[in-house]
Amino acid sequence: MTILTARIEVASSCRAASRTMLATDHREILLEAVELTREFDGVKALDRFSFQLRRGEVLGLLGANGAGKTTAMHCLLGLTLPSSGQLFAFGQALHPHRIEILRRSNFSSSYASLPGNLKVWQNLLVFARIYGVPRPMKKIDDLLEMLEVGHLRDRITGQLSAGESTRVNLCKAFLNDPELLMLDEPTASLDPDIADKVRKVVRRLQRERSIAILYTSHNMIDIEEVCDRVIFLHKGRIVAEGSPADIVKRSAEHSLENVFIKIARSGDLEDTNGKEPSA
Amino acid sequence: MNLRIVHALLLRYVFLYTRSPIRMVEMVFWPVVDLLVWGFLTIYLRQNTSGEFPHFITFLLGALILWDILFRAQQGVAISFLEDVWTRNLLNIFVAPVRTLEYLSATFAVGVLRIGVTAVALVLIGWLAYSFNVFVMRWWLIPFFLNLMLFGWSLGMISTALILRWGQAAESLAWAVPFFIQPVVAVFYPVSVLPGWLQPVALALPPTHIFEGMREVMRTGTMSYAPLCWALALNLFYLGLAGGFFVWILNYTRKRGLLTKFSTQ
Numbered sequence: 336m337t338i339l340t341a342r343i344e345v346a347s348s349c350r351a352a353s354r355t356m357l358a359t360d361h362r363e364i365l366l367e368a369v370e371l372t373r374e375f376d377g378v379k380a381l382d383r384f385s386f387q388l389r390r391g392e393v394l395g396l397l398g399a400n401g402a403g404k405t406t407a408m409h410c411l412l413g414l415t416l417p418s419s420g421q422l423f424a425f426g427q428a429l430h431p432h433r434i435e436i437l438r439r440s441n442f443s444s445s446y447a448s449l450p451g452n453l454k455v456w457q458n459l460l461v462f463a464r465i466y467g468v469p470r471p472m473k474k475i476d477d478l479l480e481m482l483e484v485g486h487l488r489d490r491i492t493g494q495l496s497a498g499e500s501t502r503v504n505l506c507k508a509f510l511n512d513p514e515l516l517m518l519d520e521p522t523a524s525l526d527p528d529i530a531d532k533v534r535k536v537v538r539r540l541q542r543e544r545s546i547a548i549l550y551t552s553h554n555m556i557d558i559e560e561v562c563d564r565v566i567f568l569h570k571g572r573i574v575a576e577g578s579p580a581d582i583v584k585r586s587a588e589h590s591l592e593n594v595f596i597k598i599a600r601s602g603d604l605e606d607t608n609g610k611e612p613s614a
Numbered sequence: 615m616n617l618r619i620v621h622a623l624l625l626r627y628v629f630l631y632t633r634s635p636i637r638m639v640e641m642v643f644w645p646v647v648d649l650l651v652w653g654f655l656t657i658y659l660r661q662n663t664s665g666e667f668p669h670f671i672t673f674l675l676g677a678l679i680l681w682d683i684l685f686r687a688q689q690g691v692a693i694s695f696l697e698d699v700w701t702r703n704l705l706n707i708f709v710a711p712v713r714t715l716e717y718l719s720a721t722f723a724v725g726v727l728r729i730g731v732t733a734v735a736l737v738l739i740g741w742l743a744y745s746f747n748v749f750v751m752r753w754w755l756i757p758f759f760l761n762l763m764l765f766g767w768s769l770g771m772i773s774t775a776l777i778l779r780w781g782q783a784a785e786s787l788a789w790a791v792p793f794f795i796q797p798v799v800a801v802f803y804p805v806s807v808l809p810g811w812l813q814p815v816a817l818a819l820p821p822t823h824i825f826e827g828m829r830e831v832m833r834t835g836t837m838s839y840a841p842l843c844w845a846l847a848l849n850l851f852y853l854g855l856a857g858g859f860f861v862w863i864l865n866y867t868r869k870r871g872l873l874t875k876f877s878t879q
Binding site (some may be wrong): 373375405406413414416433434437438441444445447448450453454457461464465466467499501507 | 618619621623625633698702704705706711713763860865871873874
């Protein structure tokens, strides 16, 4: 069997497993990408990327740097237009209905901070007004308390630590009670204690409100704790898809972290040349 | 267009300016420096020349104040955009349900506020230091202000579009773009001073009609409505053109993936 044939079979089995899982899932599809391709100067950052995200589901997008996670998220947010393919959210095509879709969604990234020169409550009030949140100050206070950063309400945003800033960004992301949330590396640069708190709050709010979350992270503890299903990307293509436990099982690796490393190095979920699983 | 969103975006800039006295000073400092330099220069020239020169002090100071209306309106758009770039907030704005027109409208409103602050300072100092009363232009001031503000918005959209396209490396355009047209639009001298081939270019730009009109009003106390109509018609044309250019560049940056670079620069 050639390596190419093996790769095709692995990818096919991943998709088949995923299809079986999705076929029994009758929840509403909130976000869907169909054959999404994005090229930058002839290089495919995303290559015929397709997936569905259902209400109440947390889907992790994983992959090494440059695998296409952030490009995918930017396409889904309408920041970057795909070279080809289609995007749907809440059953509507993304680009003609971008504003209606964004009203029901939100986004938080460790790379997009709130303006550092305003107070925390001022920043949150601006976004609460943009989203038309009723009784915005009460909502802001409730969210700050929920994320254990109520004491930061009157602090200058630029003077917050990374952990504090992340939690304030998450307050912004939950302001409009989004049905669809995109979180781009929300625990990057956080210490394990704060990262754990952030994960627990995200998971609690997600379950209480049945939010669909698209989640990227390089932290596999994050992924295992938060995500129901993951997609591994390599060079813009899906190389594995399924629940974190299922993927670990299929790969014959000991942990999701090892699966990540294997895919980052070989682009495959399974060994195709008889090597022992990595330690 | 949703006015609630425009108000929310405007609120952000109000918080920003009221929190930082330095920004308020910046809005007043350079215009006042200009006014003082030109004011003293014209006094000096008046003292050392004879004939009709006394008129010129009023022309120059009037031109300076009106030029600042245009400049501040342009800055309102371009600097507001740059504030979002500098604070890495642009992604948050572009992934919020904010239409391009709402975003631009908020920056136009910032321009109006900036004009208000600067104009009050200049009018007061012009009156106190040089006995120059801007209200000698009477109600003509209203169409002058409006037309210059409209053209400032057009230049603001063009400046912002260029920064969107070329990134932060081009941010000096936020200050430079108005000065590209300053020599041509007859701010401090009549169109007749320009070379013949340049005069049609000058007349194709709305501020030329306003500055010519200003000199006419200050000399005779009145002016024909025709230049104002020309200025307004040209302004509507340039607003449409600049708005179209901005939207085209915005779509281009989305296609090329350039918009996201502002979050990491």
